[in-house]
Amino acid sequence: MYDIIIVGAGPAGANLARLIGNQYKVLLIDKRDRENEKPSNLSHKCCGGLLAPDAQKMIAFLGLGIPGDILVDPQLFAVRTIDLSAKLERLYQRFYFNIDREKFDRWFISLIPDTVEKKFNASFLDYSEIPGGYEVRYIYNNQLISEKAKVVVGADGASSRVRHLITKSSRSSIAVPDKYIAIQEWFECAYKLPYYTAIFDEEISDFYSWIIPKGNSLLLGAALKPRENTREKYELLKSKLTQLDYHFGNKVKSESAFILRPTKTSQLFTGKDSTALIGEAAGAISPSSAEGISYALKSSYYLAQSLEGGIDGFLDRYSHKMNHIKLNLQLKNLKSPAMYNPSLRKLAMKSGLQSIK
Template identity: 70%
Template sequence: MYDIVIVGSGPAGSNLARLIGRKYKVLLIDKRELDNDNSKNHIDKCCGGLLAPDAQKMIAKLGLGIPKEILVDPQLFAVRTIDLTNNLERLYQRFYFNMDRNKFDRWLVSLIPEEVDKKFNSIFKSFSEIPGGYEVGYINRGQEISAKTKMIIGADGAFSRVRNFISKETNAPQEYIAIQEWFECPYNIPYYTAIFDEEISDFYSWIIPKENYILLGSALKPKDKAKEKYDALKTKLTQIGFNFDKKIKTQGAFIYRPTRVSQFYAGKDSIALIGEAAGAISPSSAEGISYALKSSLYLTQSLEDGIDGFLDRYKQKIKDIKLNLLIKNLKSPAMYNPFLRKLAMKSGLQSIG
């Protein structure tokens, strides 16, 4: 009998396991083999691998420091903003840690106490209520296993299976698919590039340099000819000088975009959601690591007085996350309305070039 089963070992699930692993009996489940660098079951996380200022702040608040082997060249101090709709371009000063996202996740896992029962290469299937808690079913290396627990935590990202089981309502964040490809790059790009084009997406696209590669990604509506629009984006960027000849690999993932505070869902009964599974992800940039770390910290604090009544305490603590999402949604029109974006970029306000 476990106290807590955590589904998902990204930044939210790993950080929670790290913080509560010595106080509670914890089972951590993830489909990736995060404790084995040489695993044949290697699943690339589709992520730009940038640690934004808000995430840097949370890393500091948690008393952690990023090992240098996780970082990759170049470190980035500027965002090149390309507005294809309005044919405008500006450079803005921003500070990002450029990192290897898979190494980052493995590093977080390495901080989890030995007391935590980690089941990697495992797929969460379902759960059912039993007296005193739940029975969780999962598949580990092809074998079906069940575990009993007092509490379940969904840290399984967008399209969370845990969230789907407890919330059949339609009040979920908008769903997007991120398509990202890696290309060999024969020249140096010293900045992160954000691309806006309403013909491609009502969200945004990006180019990120990683050592001798560049990543081209776009957040697209999944049922709106996503692949065709991604290819159209490549064509447009090739016409302005980018080179996408030597493709190395393709990645994809579903992501959420919360447009209303009500789309943040903390959970019910003895089941809680953290990180993107709860809808905690930036609606303006799709940055999620800071929210993953913050929500897992708040849940940890909510469990300090035991499991009884934890959800009410958690709901109180996440009010500032909801406020942050509200503010970001209020700011979004300046980025995503073509007319307002044109005015802001033409003004040159806060730009460095």
């Protein structure tokens, strides 16, 4: 029997495995190809690949330094903010690292100790309670595998299968964050933009859209409400930006993924019994920017801390530590109206406060 099975090897799952791998017998499984040196596009995370200051701070706190080959050109220090509805725009100074997200994830996996058993290209199916823990079932090499563990950790993102199974088996209802679908396309780009771009337009989304230069490509993405003509709204966004002299070359690839937007602290769910959730699976993601790496690292660190005292009572300790993230989400939601209320955003942008002249 394993002590802990972690479902999902993104920054949350990989960081947890890194921190507890020498204390517990751990199995880490992920549906993506994490061992092939030339992975397919299916293994890539749909992500803009900007490392925000909160994530930088958390990496520093963990005592880590990012290898240079994870950074990609250009490294920019400004965000062009466009309100298409109000026909306003401003330039703001910001400090993001432009990174290759696939290399970033693989770097974190490389930090996991050899004591952790890893199964990639493994599709998690479900788990059931047994005496002393759980029986976990997944598909690996076209075979149904069954393993036993005392603890199951869901680090499997916005569409967390682990969270779904907990919700399904729970007698009480569990609040779920709003769900959006992120559509992102990569285009060939011969010219260099000196800024990132954030776009707001209520006709397209009540969240936001983005443009990110990355190497010789330009990324155009949007967070859209599912089942509300998402493709048509994405094409409308592209059309409006073309009128603003953004030029999108040949399309290299398309990506999409669900993202969560927690609007209430009750939507942060840490788990039940001996099943825990970390990262976006727990609802830990910024409701104002959809930044998730800092929350993935912080929640996995809190869970590792909670397991230092043993498995008994770990979930209560973890839930208590996650109150820090609850408070953070509360503050982010207080900040959101200034960004997403059209009238307040218009006032803020017209004032020119903190903008670059």
